[in-house]
Amino acid sequence: MRIPILKLHNYLLISIQIDLDDQTAIQFQEDLLNKIHASGATGVVIDLTSVDIIDSFIAKVLGDVVTMSDLMGAKVVLTGIQPAVAMTLIDLGIHLQDVPTALDLEQGLIKLRQELEE
Amino acid sequence: MDFQSCVNIKKEWDIVGARQLGRDIAKKIGFGTVDQARIATAISELARNIYLYAGSGKVCFEAIDDMNHKGLSIIAIDEGPGIEELSQVMEDGFSTSGGLGAGLPGVKRLMDEFDIVSEQGKGTEIKVVKWLR
Numbered sequence: 613m614r615i616p617i618l619k620l621h622n623y624l625l626i627s628i629q630i631d632l633d634d635q636t637a638i639q640f641q642e643d644l645l646n647k648i649h650a651s652g653a654t655g656v657v658i659d660l661t662s663v664d665i666i667d668s669f670i671a672k673v674l675g676d677v678v679t680m681s682d683l684m685g686a687k688v689v690l691t692g693i694q695p696a697v698a699m700t701l702i703d704l705g706i707h708l709q710d711v712p713t714a715l716d717l718e719q720g721l722i723k724l725r726q727e728l729e730e
Numbered sequence: 731m732d733f734q735s736c737v738n739i740k741k742e743w744d745i746v747g748a749r750q751l752g753r754d755i756a757k758k759i760g761f762g763t764v765d766q767a768r769i770a771t772a773i774s775e776l777a778r779n780i781y782l783y784a785g786s787g788k789v790c791f792e793a794i795d796d797m798n799h800k801g802l803s804i805i806a807i808d809e810g811p812g813i814e815e816l817s818q819v820m821e822d823g824f825s826t827s828g829g830l831g832a833g834l835p836g837v838k839r840l841m842d843e844f845d846i847v848s849e850q851g852k853g854t855e856i857k858v859v860k861w862l863r
Contacts, residue, residue, distance in 0.1 A: 633746045634778075665749060665767055667774035668833055696767035703768060704775075704836035705822050 615640045617647045623655045623724065624648065624686075625717075629662040637673040644677055648686045655724040656681055659717050661692030671706045678711050687727045689713065691720035736790040737777075739808075745777040748789045755791050756802055760862055768840040769802060769860055775833045776806035776856060784810020784853065800862040801842075809853040816848060 613636045618625045624647055630636070644656065658674070660666070666674070678688045689712045693701075701708065712727065714720040735755070737748040752773040756766045773789060780787035787808025794801040813819055822835045834856075838844040843859035 631746055631750065634742050664763075665753075665770045665774065667749075667771050667778070668836060669774075669778060694767075696764040699764055700767045700771045700840065703839045704771065705839070706836075 613639075614643065617644060619647075619651055619653065622653055623657065623721070624651065624653045625657050625659070627659040627662070627717075631665070632663070632670050634669055637670055641673055641677045641680070645680055645684065648681055648684055653686055654728055656686055656688040657691055657717060657720040657724065658688060659691045659720070660697070661694070661716070663697065664694060666693075666697050666701060668704055668706060671701060671704070671708065675708055675711055687712070687724060689720040689723050689727075691715065691717050734790055734792045736788045738786070738788050739777050739780045740786045742781060745774055745781060748777040749773040752789070752791055752802075752804065755793065756860075759793055759800060759802055761802070761860070765860060765862075769804075772837045772840040772858060772860075773804060775837050776804070776858070779833060779854075780806060780808045780810070784808030787853075794859070801859055802862075803857065803859045804841075806856045807853070808855075812850040812852055812854055813846075813848040814850060816846065 613630065615626060615628055615636065674690065681688045691714045693713060712723060714723045735751065737744060737751055739745065739748060749770040753766050753770040756769045761769065777789050787806065790805045792803045794803055819834050837858060841858040842861050845857045848854040
């Protein structure tokens with residue numbers, strides 16, 4: 613399964629709406645980096661509103677893709693993490709401290725604009 | 731409610747199958763959304779350990795309904811190589827797979843009870859319980 617990546621001006625928008633298995637998550641990581649490379653996007657929002665479980669593997673893939681994108685010169689913001697998911701991640705001991713987050717897509721775009729100082 | 735159902739873990743997709751079934755059972759027992767997420771995440775970690783380290787095994791669910799206690803018991807069983815250093819794998823940040831090392835200590839924090847029996851060359855059995863409050 614492939615997760616659609618939409619381009620909007622200089623940004624890429626992704627809304628994850630499926631229960632992520634490991635393979636799909638890894639494929640997404642690769643697809644996103646290729647899309648950043650091909651489009652020259654400077655900012656990315658990954659919306660997790662519909663994701664109701666993030667385990668340690670998915671958390672690692674998401675954290676890594678933020679760092680990888682950063683290396684390429686694109687800023688990533690994760691948005692819409694559900695209360696139950698946030699509580700579960702902390703129980704697991706995963707803090708994703710260096711990962712920019714925002715409440716929803718709208719706040720995410722505002723945050724990107726601030727980070728990129730546009 | 732008194733039943734037991736198992737999911738065989740052989741391929742990567744079975745990890746998703748196990749946590750979806752676990753979440754459905756948790757919902758039926760009456761767990762709220764936060765505990766459903768905790769239970770589903772714990773199952774995901776247990777099933778992934780089986781897939782990564784033992785190759786195959788199973789995750790079984792049992793609804794507990796005693797006089798004044800309701801809950802969900804989950805048992806993850808494999809016949810893999812077993813765990814050499816049990817105390818090490820229960821440490822935060824310890825990983826042999828390049829993961830976050832959050833697996834087992836994380837599962838212990840997500841659930842109310844945690845028991846692990848592992849014998850080298852024979853396999854590993856992990857039993858966890860979440861009580862309905």
